[in-house]
Amino acid sequence: MPRMPLRQMQKNQTGTITAVKVAGELGRRIREMGLVPGTEVTIQGRAPLYDPVALRVMGGTLTLRNNEADHIEVEVAD
């Protein structure tokens, strides 16, 4: 199962978060939205200018900027 930063995932690809490598406010904002290790995410789409990215997480839709998605490591099924 390959690991990659969330930014590199393709549209409609699903993966499981393995690590969130950032502290401070950004880290906390990411975690409080449920993006913690073990959570499954699916890329729902990207904004017209390819940034930010929209994710499907636990029955809701979240959006974050690409440079924020860089801190999230995901394991995807091939």
Add this chain to the structure above:
Amino acid sequence: MAQQTTIALAGNPNAGKTTLFNALTGSRQHVGNYPGVTVEQKEGIHLCDGLPLRIVDLPGTYSLTAYSVEEVVARDFLVNDRPQVIVNIVDASNLERNLYLSCQFLELGIPMVIALNMIDVAKDRGIEVDADRLSQLLGLPVIPIIARSGQGTGQLMRAAAAMAAGQHEWRPRKLSYGDDLDATLIGMEAEIEAAAFLADTYPARWVAIKYLENDEQIMALGRQTDPACAAVLTDMATTVTDHLQATVATYPEAMIADHRYGYIKAIIRQGVVHHAYDTDRLYTSDRIDRVLTNRFLGPVCMMAVLLGLYHITFTYSQLPVEWLGSFFDWLAATVITLVPAGPLQSLLVSGIIKGVGGVLGFVPLILLMFMGIAFLEDSGYLARVAFMMDRIFRIFGLHGSSVMPYIVSGGIAGGCAVPGVMATRTLRSPKERMATLLTVPFMNCGAKLPVLALLTSIFFAAYQAQILLLLTLLAWGMALIAAKFLRLTVLRGEATPFVMELPPYRLPTFKGLMIHTWEKTWQYIRKAGTVILGISVLLWAAMTFPGLPDSTTAQFAAQRQAVLAAAPPAAVAEYQAGGTLSPTARELATRLTAIDNLKSEEALRYSLAGRFGTAMETVSWLPGFDWRTNIALVGGFAAKEIIISTLGTAYSLGKVNPEETGSLAKTLAAEPHWSPVMALALTVFIMFYSPCFATVVCIAREASWRWALFSMAFNTTLAFLFATLVYQMGTLLL
């Protein structure tokens, strides 16, 4: 039981908290601000079986950290005001994420009832939540409700009232955060209890957790009250942080968050949630998003929606605005007939009625604008606009949500900065919000348009449409560059995390829209109204006093007498009788009006504002403005369209109607002093100088008076430099 029961209403944004609050309190609510911050505090009374319950609506948050004002306000209220019960509203269709906040209330230990909202929406999505099972596992009442229809709210409030009557003490729940942290927590708790550290406000374990989470507010409070104990706690937290970094390369706060979610997931797996369908199924909301956030269709739809909002607001507010205008004209005319001419009449008509009229004139606009914005916000579309526009606005240090305030303020020429400034409330990032708030007045609002149209018609009549379009683009460019400049200087700092929810599309409730719109409008009338009236009277005084000296007045009177004496008596009689005039009488009238206009010009020049305008000539020659222009610009501070009427008085043309500026345009074109370059310099100055005082008052309300004064000084300086550049370069080149 003399004391009234207070119930705090808390939950995630988009969980239906406001809908529940409105359903519970109806019209028995009022809005204030939490002390010292611009976060709204709403509270109301709910009658539960005849017993009045005080309901306080806490700001919607996802967590209880110290990073945003909303969160600090929410937890300060809980620990300082100690409500008897907290009603935590959670979205049944997104249970896991919503329970993260509940988890933190459990850690605080405050008696709690969970309102399981939107069970209908969840059911449509094939999600069935077993409320009894959840209640059993969490050890607290869980009441299923549908806030939109009010279903279950009676039962909810009875459960809350029963809990308020029963349990009083706080019982902090002990969650496990892993062996390392648990061990440290036990040690820290012992220290905290021994020193009675912050004991009168916070539970010991909670304080310990906040130290591990590196919570600035609590740590600062600790250093203040008991530096010795605070130092010990900080040391313990640092030790375990270093240990975690070395062994598992993570932070305590990350570990705590992971374990909170672990706790929630463990509960949910015990048969709380049943999925009837495949979870990957596309919901209606996602289908809508396929179109509305589509790479090509998305921006097109967005333009259509924003133009539509704009069109509706400014078309439908026109008529009520005109009615209000005619009403105040009528009022002014009535006062003129009742009160004899003199300073009192002038104060009533030009100071007070014009001031109040100016305030109320905006009301229909604000009402409609906020109804539109509330609709877009409550429906979930505003979050999509932010999502699509963020990439562009981020370049300038702004946020995707900044687009709305800009559009409202005149991003499409003809808006108004007052609702624009108020619309920045939808931005949750403090620095981005401030940068937006300070730059929206650069947009070409509806009041600047007639002035810009007049100036362009004098020298550039052939290209007027093109130039007005260019000016709109110039306004955008200037606003964005100024925002970037502010974000690099006074509002320096990292971008606030963008991470945000795209809530499912919902049809807003009529009641919610009405309450929201009314609140905004009333706030404007009440708070802004008083100050704006005061400033209006001050400006009136500045343009009226000191009055002309008696000798000058006598001179003008003598001139009138001379003209009257020279005219044939029949014409004088005809003139004094009024009605349709013969050519000779008309000539007499014109000559008399000319004298009156000269007198008005002289009076304006003699007034405080006139002296100021004359004094300003020492610097205003740089962009090429004379005293007449300077006074007009002072008048423009009251409202930009007043520039036209003041110019009219200053060029002794008497009253000039902003709708018909033909005579003024001719006069200005004939003035040797007015050149195309000067007109262009004046145009950019008017576009960018100090916002009108209605906007300044709104900035003060949304930010502070310091920022309001800053915006006046900053914008005027910027406009002055730009206008000087245009004038000097232009004169040099031509």
